[in-house]
Amino acid sequence: GYGGGVIGRYCDQPEMFPGVAHFHTMRVAQPSGKYYHSKFLRDLCDIWDLRGSGLTNMHGSTGDIVLLGTQTAQLEEIFHELTHKMNVDLGGSGSNLRTPEACLGQSRCEYACYNTQGMCYQLTMDYQDELHRPAFPYKFKFKFDGCPNGCVCAMARSDFAVVGTWKDDIKIDQDAVKGYVGGEFAPNAGAHSGRDWGKFDIQKEVVDRCPSKCMKWDGSKLSIKTADCVRCMHCINTMPRAL
Numbered sequence: 001g002y003g004g005g006v007i008g009r010y011c012d013q014p015e016m017f018p019g020v021a022h023f024h025t026m027r028v029a030q031p032s033g034k035y036y037h038s039k040f041l042r043d044l045c046d047i048w049d050l051r052g053s054g055l056t057n058m059h060g061s062t063g064d065i066v067l068l069g070t071q072t073a074q075l076e077e078i079f080h081e082l083t084h085k086m087n088v089d090l091g092g093s094g095s096n097l098r099t100p101e102a103c104l105g106q107s108r109c110e111y112a113c114y115n116t117q118g119m120c121y122q123l124t125m126d127y128q129d130e131l132h133r134p135a136f137p138y139k140f141k142f143k144f145d146g147c148p149n150g151c152v153c154a155m156a157r158s159d160f161a162v163v164g165t166w167k168d169d170i171k172i173d174q175d176a177v178k179g180y181v182g183g184e185f186a187p188n189a190g191a192h193s194g195r196d197w198g199k200f201d202i203q204k205e206v207v208d209r210c211p212s213k214c215m216k217w218d219g220s221k222l223s224i225k226t227a228d229c230v231r232c233m234h235c236i237n238t239m240p241r242a243l
Contacts, residue, residue, distance in 0.1 A: 003132060003133055003134055004027075004090070004091070004092040004093055004094060004096045004097075004131055004132050004133060004134050005026060005027050005028070005079075005089075005090025005091055005092065005093065005131075005132070006024055006025070006026055006027075006075055006090070006093075007024065007025040007026075007027070007093050007094070008024050009022070009023045009024050009025060009069075010022060010023070011023065020069070021071075022070070022071040022072050023053070023068075023069040023070070024069070024070050024071070024072065024075065025066060025067065025068050025069070025093075026052075026066075026067040026070065026075070026078060026090065027060065027064040027065070027066055027067075027090060027091035027092065027093050027099065028044070028064060028065040028066075028067060028082060028088060028089075028090055028091055029064065029065075029088060029089050029090065029091040029099050029124070029131075030059060030063055030064055030065050030091070030099065030101070031088075032102045032116070032117040032120045032121050032124075033102055033103065033104045033105060033107055033108075033116070033117050034059070034063075034104075035107070040086065040088075043085070043086055044056075044065070044086065047078060047081050047082070047086075048067050048070075048078075051070060051074040051077055051078050051081075052067055052068075052069055052070035052074065052078070053068060053069030053070065055067075055068040055069055056068065061157075062098055062099070062101065062141060062157065063091075063098075063099055063101035063152070064091040064092075064093075064098075064099045065091075089128075089131075090131075090132070091131065092130075092131040092132075092134075092139075093139075094134045094139065095134045095135075095136045095137060095138055095139055096130055096131065096132075096133065096134035096135060096136050096139065096140070097127050097130035097131050097136070097139075097140050097141075097142075098131075098139050098140065098141040098142075099124075099131065100120050100123055100124050100127075100141070100142035100143065100144070101120065101141075101142075101143050101144070101152050102116040102117050102119065102120035102143070102144040102146075102152065103116050103144065103145055103146050103151040103152045104116075104117075104146075104151070105117045105144075105146045106146070109146060109147075110240070111146060111147040111149060111233070111236070112146030112147060112164060113146060113147055113164030113165055113166055114146065114164045116144040116145070116146045116162075116164070119144050119162065120142070120144050123142055139159075140159050140160070141157070141158040141159050141160065142158060142159075142160045142162070143157060143158035143160070143161055143162070144162045145161070145162065145163045145164065146164045147163070147164050147165065147233060148163060148164075148165060148231050148232060148233045149233050149237070150163065165231050166231075169224070169226045170224050170226065170229065170235075170236070170243050171243070172222055172223075172224065172242065172243060173241065173242050173243075174221055174222065174242075176239070176241040176242035177202070177221075177222045177239065177242040178220075179241065179242070180200055180202065180239050180241070180242060181200065181202050183199065183200060185239075185241055185242075187200050187205065187238050187239060188237060188238055189240055202217050202222070202239075203217055205238060206234070206235050206238050206239065207222075209234055210232075210234065210235065211230060211232055211234075212228045212229060212230045213228070214226070214227075214228035214229045215235065222242075
C-alpha cells in the first residue's frame, strides 16, 4: 500500500559502501498549509533517527516531507509507525498522483478567495488510491492557490492548478488611497519600511506598473477599468488598505 511513497535507491557498489547499500527515500504527506505541532515534528524525527539516516528535507520541491535514506527492512516498520502512531500517510512519487499542496488560505491570509485547505484535504482523500499505487504514464499534481499571488506556484508547478480570484470589481477606498499618497500608510504593509526609497509615488509604483494599464490616478481619485484587469494583485499588494 505504499508503492507511491517510497523511492527505491541502491548503491552500485554495495561491497565498497555497505552503509549505503540501500538508501531509500520516503515521502510523507504534509498537512494542508504546512501547519505542524512541535510534537509531530519530534515524533517524526525520532522515527527517522531510529529507522533511517536522520537526513530530512523540509520540504521537497513539490511539497512533501522527504525522509532521505533507509533500508528495505525498515520500510514496513516506518510505514506502520507513521500511519498507526502518528496518523499521517505517505505521499506520492513517480508516475502517479503526487501529494496535493495548498497555501495557508483563509487560516491566515486576508487575500484568500476560497478554502484552499479544505479543498486540498478533500481531494487528497478522494484520490488516495492514485497516490498509493502508481498507474499513470507520468506524474500528475494538484496545487491550490488562494489568490493570484500564487504562494504555492500552482500554475507553474502543477498539472491541475486551482487559483482563487474575486467575482466583482476591485473595491476602492479613496480615503485610504489618499492615506498612502500622503504617507499616512506604508505601502506593501510596511514590508520595505527599512529601505529609504523616498516618498511613495502612486503613479510610478502602482499605476505605471499595472500590466494591463487599466488604472488611472487624476491626483485625487483612483479608478480601475475592471474589464481590462488581469488580476495580477500588484495594486492590492501595494495598497492593501485601499484596494
